[in-house]
Amino acid sequence: MPDSKLEDCLARxxxxxxxxxxxxxxxxxxxxxxxxxxxxxxxxxxKERVSGRSVSIxxxxxxxxxxxxxxxxxxxxxxxxxxxxxQLDKSDILRLSAWAYAQGYGSLVIQAGESESExxxxxxxxxxxxxxxxxxxxxxxxxxLGEQEDEVFRRWRSAGAHRYLLRIETSSPRLYQALHPADxxxxxxxxxxxxxxxxxxxxxxxxxxxxxxxxxxxxxxDIEFFRQMDVDMIGMGPYIPHPDTPLGKDRxxxxxxxxxxxxxxxxxxxxxxxYLHDVNLAATTALQALADNGREQxxxxxxxxxxxNLTDLEYRRDYQLYQGKPCLEESxxxxxxxxxxxxxGVGESIRWGERGDSLHYQQRFSxxxx
Numbered sequence: 110m111p112d113s114k115l116e117d118c119l120a121r122x123x124x125x126x127x128x129x130x131x132x133x134x135x136x137x138x139x140x141x142x143x144x145x146x147x148x149x150x151x152x153x154x155x156k157e158r159v160s161g162r163s164v165s166i167x168x169x170x171x172x173x174x175x176x177x178x179x180x181x182x183x184x185x186x187x188x189x190x191x192x193x194x195x196q197l198d199k200s201d202i203l204r205l206s207a208w209a210y211a212q213g214y215g216s217l218v219i220q221a222g223e224s225e226s227e228x229x230x231x232x233x234x235x236x237x238x239x240x241x242x243x244x245x246x247x248x249x250x251x252x253x254l255g256e257q258e259d260e261v262f263r264r265w266r267s268a269g270a271h272r273y274l275l276r277i278e279t280s281s282p283r284l285y286q287a288l289h290p291a292d293x294x295x296x297x298x299x300x301x302x303x304x305x306x307x308x309x310x311x312x313x314x315x316x317x318x319x320x321x322x323x324x325x326x327x328x329x330x331d332i333e334f335f336r337q338m339d340v341d342m343i344g345m346g347p348y349i350p351h352p353d354t355p356l357g358k359d360r361x362x363x364x365x366x367x368x369x370x371x372x373x374x375x376x377x378x379x380x381x382x383x384y385l386h387d388v389n390l391a392a393t394t395a396l397q398a399l400a401d402n403g404r405e406q407x408x409x410x411x412x413x414x415x416x417x418n419l420t421d422l423e424y425r426r427d428y429q430l431y432q433g434k435p436c437l438e439e440s441x442x443x444x445x446x447x448x449x450x451x452x453x454g455v456g457e458s459i460r461w462g463e464r465g466d467s468l469h470y471q472q473r474f475s476x477x478x479x
Contacts, residue, residue, distance in 0.1 A: 115144055119151035122383040127336060129384055135329035137380045142372070152379035152411030159387050160413045163458045165465025166448075167218045167251060167391075168209040168441075171420040171428040172197050176222025178255070179290050180278075182317070184351040184429045185222050191353050193427045196221075199236055205419050205441070206240045206248065212445060213461035216249035218274065218416055223255030230261050237269035249464035251313070256297060259304050266308045271464070273305045274313035274344060280334035281327050284320060288356070302338050311470045313342035313389075318377045319370045320348045321356065328373075332381050335388070341467035342414070343381060343388055346395030347374035349431035362432055371399040375410045382411030387468040389414050398433040405455045414465065415452070417444045 118137065121128050129137070140148055173196035174185040185192055206217060217240070219233075233254065240250055251272035252265060262273070277298055279285050285295040305312045316331045335343055347370035350357025360366075374396055382390055391414040392407030400406065404415055418425065419441040426437055436444055452459055 115140070115147060119147060119383070123151055123155050126386040127384060131329060131333060134332055134380060134384060135325050137383070138325050138328055138376050140376075145372070145376070148379050148383075149375065149410040152382040153409055155382050155386055156390075156411045156413055159468055162456060163413070163460050164408060164452050165216070165389065165414045165460050165463065166214055167216045167414060167416040167465075168205075168214040168419045169218045169220060169416045170197070170202060170205050171418070171424065172202060172219050172221040174222050174424075174428050175224060177225065178223045178293060180293065181288050181290075181355040182278075182320075182348065182351070182357065182431075184353060184431060185427075186354060189353050195424055195427055197424070199232070199239070201421070202236060203239055203243060205421075207243050208441065209419055210244045210248055212442075215247070215461065215463040216251065216465060217419075218251040218253055220253040220274075221255075225255075225257060225261075230257075230264060233270075234264050234268045237265065241269045247462075247464075249466070251311075256301050262301070262304055262308055262310075266310060270310065271466075272311040272313060272342065274315075274342070275301055275305065276313075276315040276344065277302070277334070278315075278317050279320060279323065279327065280316065280331045281323075284323060284327060287322060288320070299338075302340070306339065311341040311467050312338070313344060314338065314340050315344040315346070315391075315393075316377075317346060317348040318373045328377060332377075332384055335381065335385060339473075341388060341470040341473075342391070343385075344391040344393055344414075344416075345374065345377050345381070346393040347371060347399060349395055349398055349433060351429065351431050357432070367399045371396060371403055371406070374399070374403075375406055378407055378412050379410040385469075387472065389465065389467040389469075391416060394418070394435060395431065397435045398431065402451070405451055408452070408455055408457055415448065417441070417448050419444075 175194050176185050176187055179187045249271045252270045253274040282295045350360035352358055390412045392404040392412035396403030396407045
């Protein structure tokens, strides 16, 4: 049974957003395992009040794995010569988008390695209206294409992008510097998030939990960072090492490591839900990489978004940001059926045919993004 201090803290957190002190956020992240059911239940009650017992779906298209960045933790980093590089052409992306729309998806995520060029900008700029045309404008489109110049973000927004996901990975400049080469600038990434918000995107970001050298105070600061940046959607995942990276080459993915990383990821979802209330929170694929039912556990800890993979099987192994990526042998159709069964199995339903715009975003504007 949770003690009275915990009961009071969880009750207060559930009343309204931002109703926890920084010390309380950090304390909740470090609760003993015996108190975690109470934490998850409190977060789920807030999620249920915000979005009901339902899950929004984003069909994920991994457009390409060519990346100009060289992040020390990422499996598709520029210096990883063991990766077979690929880039989908427009017809492939439109085929996957049309399939998703026909299957009842209300939203897509187009994700790729980071690239900055006029050719890349124009490719996305030309692609977006064609996705809109095939769905009559019904499909929401999230871009996750890394840092860009302000004008590029503006062009893509004008062309029809609704959301943009740019993970900060850690809000600590110290940790950020340790995870990236010297030319990868924390301030530029943070500034990009501010620009995206000013341009009217639904803005998403996220962090990794369980990074080497990361403290509980760092994770509490990450949650406060989400509030300060006023983001609408958050995709967090536990750090999972990749053997072909500087950060992960000597780290073994033991059962104990899997268990502790999964628990920390669930704690972050629950405490973020309790602190921010009305944002969209993803149960990321990294959770499933650590446990077969990891994403379902994420939903029960307060997440309300899942992003099943639509990418053709021949490319999925080439887009492994971390070790043990799940669903490498399941087609998009198989994933759809499996996912629906899993979601229903934990008492949730899927919001087919809906974009699932962030309530936080809607409250900043008079109506959902057109």
